[in-house]
Amino acid sequence: MQVEMLLPQRRMMELEELPVHLRGSAAAEPFHESVVNAAIDLSQRTFRDPEARGYPELLALAYWMRKAEMVRLAAQFRTLQLDNRILAPRGLVFHLPPRNVDTIFVYSWLLAALTGNRSVIRLSPQRSESTNILLRLLRETLAAASEPAGSGTTIVSYGHDVEPTEILSGLCDARVIWGGDQTVNTIRRTPLPPHAKEVTFPDRYSLSAIRADTYADLPEEKRDYLADQFFNDSFWFDQLACSSPRLVVWCGTAVETRAASADFFHRVAGCVERRRYLLPPAASMQKLVYACSAILNSPVEECRRYKGLTVLTLASLSGFKRSHPGGGLFFEAHLEDLLHLPEFLGRRDQTLTWFGFTSEELHALVRKLNGRAVDRIVPIGQALQFHRFWDGYDLLQEFCRCVYIESAFQDARPTGASG
Amino acid sequence: MTLDDLMQLPQYSVAQADKEAVLLAELTRLGKHHRQRSPEYARLARIMFPGSADPHNLADLPYLPVALFKEHLLSSVPESEVFKILQSSGTTGQTPSRVVLNRETAQLQTLALSRIMSSVLGPNRLPMILVETADLIRDRRQFNARAAGLLGMLNFGRDHFYALDSNLELRLPELKDFLRRFGGAPFLMFGFTFLVWSRFYQPLADAGLDFSHGILIHSGGWKKLQEEAVSAADFRAALRQALGLTRVYNFYGMVEQVGSVFLEGDDGYLYPPNFADVIVRDPTTFEELPNGQTGVLEVLSALPRSYPGHCLLTEDLGVVHAVDSPSCGRLGKAFSVLGRIPKAELRGCSDVIAAKVS
Numbered sequence: 136m137q138v139e140m141l142l143p144q145r146r147m148m149e150l151e152e153l154p155v156h157l158r159g160s161a162a163a164e165p166f167h168e169s170v171v172n173a174a175i176d177l178s179q180r181t182f183r184d185p186e187a188r189g190y191p192e193l194l195a196l197a198y199w200m201r202k203a204e205m206v207r208l209a210a211q212f213r214t215l216q217l218d219n220r221i222l223a224p225r226g227l228v229f230h231l232p233p234r235n236v237d238t239i240f241v242y243s244w245l246l247a248a249l250t251g252n253r254s255v256i257r258l259s260p261q262r263s264e265s266t267n268i269l270l271r272l273l274r275e276t277l278a279a280a281s282e283p284a285g286s287g288t289t290i291v292s293y294g295h296d297v298e299p300t301e302i303l304s305g306l307c308d309a310r311v312i313w314g315g316d317q318t319v320n321t322i323r324r325t326p327l328p329p330h331a332k333e334v335t336f337p338d339r340y341s342l343s344a345i346r347a348d349t350y351a352d353l354p355e356e357k358r359d360y361l362a363d364q365f366f367n368d369s370f371w372f373d374q375l376a377c378s379s380p381r382l383v384v385w386c387g388t389a390v391e392t393r394a395a396s397a398d399f400f401h402r403v404a405g406c407v408e409r410r411r412y413l414l415p416p417a418a419s420m421q422k423l424v425y426a427c428s429a430i431l432n433s434p435v436e437e438c439r440r441y442k443g444l445t446v447l448t449l450a451s452l453s454g455f456k457r458s459h460p461g462g463g464l465f466f467e468a469h470l471e472d473l474l475h476l477p478e479f480l481g482r483r484d485q486t487l488t489w490f491g492f493t494s495e496e497l498h499a500l501v502r503k504l505n506g507r508a509v510d511r512i513v514p515i516g517q518a519l520q521f522h523r524f525w526d527g528y529d530l531l532q533e534f535c536r537c538v539y540i541e542s543a544f545q546d547a548r549p550t551g552a553s554g
Numbered sequence: 555m556t557l558d559d560l561m562q563l564p565q566y567s568v569a570q571a572d573k574e575a576v577l578l579a580e581l582t583r584l585g586k587h588h589r590q591r592s593p594e595y596a597r598l599a600r601i602m603f604p605g606s607a608d609p610h611n612l613a614d615l616p617y618l619p620v621a622l623f624k625e626h627l628l629s630s631v632p633e634s635e636v637f638k639i640l641q642s643s644g645t646t647g648q649t650p651s652r653v654v655l656n657r658e659t660a661q662l663q664t665l666a667l668s669r670i671m672s673s674v675l676g677p678n679r680l681p682m683i684l685v686e687t688a689d690l691i692r693d694r695r696q697f698n699a700r701a702a703g704l705l706g707m708l709n710f711g712r713d714h715f716y717a718l719d720s721n722l723e724l725r726l727p728e729l730k731d732f733l734r735r736f737g738g739a740p741f742l743m744f745g746f747t748f749l750v751w752s753r754f755y756q757p758l759a760d761a762g763l764d765f766s767h768g769i770l771i772h773s774g775g776w777k778k779l780q781e782e783a784v785s786a787a788d789f790r791a792a793l794r795q796a797l798g799l800t801r802v803y804n805f806y807g808m809v810e811q812v813g814s815v816f817l818e819g820d821d822g823y824l825y826p827p828n829f830a831d832v833i834v835r836d837p838t839t840f841e842e843l844p845n846g847q848t849g850v851l852e853v854l855s856a857l858p859r860s861y862p863g864h865c866l867l868t869e870d871l872g873v874v875h876a877v878d879s880p881s882c883g884r885l886g887k888a889f890s891v892l893g894r895i896p897k898a899e900l901r902g903c904s905d906v907i908a909a910k911v912s
Contacts, residue, residue: 413838415896416837416850416871416895416898417896417898419838419839420619420621420837420867420895423619423840423867427598427619427622428622430598435601436601438601
């Protein structure tokens with residue numbers, strides 16, 4: 136069987152060639168200058184690229200890889216290095232990014248590369264336009280990069296074949312599976328070497344919480360800005376990115392929350408119209424069928440339909456099902472207090488985007504959740520901002536081994552305990 | 555004018571404005587009927603279509619997407635009145651739609667079909683060729699929509715002849731016998747579009763038989779023929795040339811809406827019968843579109859009493875070409891079906907997009 140190699144060169148290769156190709160070059164030192172420079176170079180190339188300009192998610196990626204951010208990340212990494220604990224690269228990281236969120240493979244690759252790892256990435260043969268643009272930019276960047284950044288990254292493309300996944304899994308020291316529950320379950324059937332570690336990104340659900348009285352105090356233009364931020368969080372990836380909100384929880388009295396919701400979604404509908412967000416007909420139909428089914432299956436008491444936007448008001452959050460059609464459909468519910476939220480949340484809930492709460496309120500919420508749910512709490516507008524902390528992992532740490540070192544020699548008498 | 559008048563008057567003889575007035579009153583009444591009897595429908599109509607209890611035109615009436623009948627058995631009759639449950643054939647692996655009929659609705663359906671068919675067949679039963687195998691209805695265990703469609707049509711003919719054997723091969727000698735006996739006067743032919751093309755027309759293309767007295771009624775969709783690049787016009791032209799068949803009528807309909815049988819006119823456009831109609835809606839906003847614009851077809855029928863299927867949003871694209879233009883002697887909307895809404899895949903983190911409310 137053959138797979139297509141996309142990077143460093145584009146060519147067909149026999150499966151047997153893969154281990155040969157991937158053997159060899161050692162890992163780099165974490166935050167090696169050549170890797171950091173390659174990231175900054177990729178960022179600049181993306182900003183400059185006329186084709187990339189049409190894709191906001193590519194520009195967001197480029198912004199995230201800009202020099203200032205790389206410097207900050209390097210500084211953060213240094214704080215993780217302790218006297219008796221050194222973070223060292225794991226070796227070869229095998230990435231299985233999702234087919235539909237084009238930029239994830241670069242984020243995943245970059246954090247592995249910055250921490251000194253070599254990477255092999257599997258991409259689907261069906262690739263979007265923006266993925267192809269990214270591939271081209273990455274190829275140009277790595278061809279120009281100095282060593283060790285220039286080598287150490289391989290991208291291959293194949294369908295749902297098991298054999299290449301088996302070979303790559305057998306070679307790697309860490310495997311990263313994006314793409315949801317079914318992909319995680321499928322890939323997990325392929326064993327890893329005993330020492331290898333796995334990082335999985337299963338299906339997740341995300342929500343927003345807005346404090347109604349604080350919202351009511353906002354001047355017009357700030358409400359518009361908030362609606363705009365909420366639009367970006369939700370609609371960039373057709374509301375199917377795992378961190379895009381699908382449920383809005385309004386906190387306050389019934390009267391306050393009703394008024395705030397009416398005002399807010401009216402403005403969001405305005406964004407949908409202004410930005411000319413257009414859903415394909417089949418997806419619109421799916422959304423309509425989903426809304427009808429939800430009305431029959433859950434305690435929906437109101438449905439508001441705007442152009443491209445549907446809002447279903449729930450009488451209660453108990454038993455709330457987290458299925459979703461994407462494409463601009465929101466559930467909403469009303470709670471007197473943010474601290475009533477935990478009883479309705481579970482392991483699947485990932486990002487809570489918020490507006491109007493104090494730091495104390497948010498911290499109290501996290502303490503009450505006590506790890507049962509929610510991995511990320513960020514202001515509305517930052518739902519899609521990728522971060523080293525994702526899905527409850529610190530990816531800078533996940534891609535490293537912790538080496539313990541005791542460097543003070545003790546003139547030891549045997550104490551009885553031995554290992 | 556009343557619904558009864560619409561049934562009794564010759565089909566396609568009612569001007570659109572008159573028909574809409576009767577249908578609006580009738581469908582509003584029917585909507586109330588279903589709101590009272592189906593709690594699910596009442597809930598959907600109230601929440602999804604607020605303000606629709608007092609509609610000003612047909613487009614204001616609540617419409618249900620057909621896919622809902624795959625997930626929910628919506629009924630407006632107590633279980634004791636259920637006469638039968640119709641099931642769509644569906645492609646393998648798909649959940650079929652289910653539709654509840656009581657006796658009244660089943661009878662209305664039979665009456666409606668007869669009113670529609672007699673408009674092209676005349677009042678008498680004609681000798682009939684079925685482009686089908688007799689096995690289809692012999693084996694009641696495999697009773698599907700294709701068989702149900704066939705059974706519905708049998709009543710309009712006599713001296714039934716099944717032109718295909720169990721391997722779907724043409725029974726040529728017997729077909730020749732049929733033509734010798736009945737070929738000199740009007741006779742009826744019925745079959746599914748793709749079977750008529752592949753199992754009847756193609757083997758007979760060079761046989762030189764005369765079907766010029768035949769009236770062919772066919773249905774089942776164009777998807778397979780489109781794959782072979784055969785258009786509706788190609789189909790008609792080929793049958794005319796090779797078989798001498800000039801009276802060829804396609805029809806469009808669906809299990810989910812009884813009574814909605816839209817039969818082709820001589821101009822090749824589809825026409826709603828008196829007691830049904832179509833509306834074209836924008837495929838993303840679902841607002842009604844003006845004639846001439848392509849959108850999603852909504853079908854309306856005054857017949858469904860036992861389940862709330864009187865206004866359904868289909869998954870087909872269509873366009874209304876003209877209204878009350880008597881180019882083929884029919885009044886009402888002249889429209890075409892342009893096939894299914896194309897599939898679309900949205901982006902997202904999860905490679906499998908689960909959109910079912912369980």
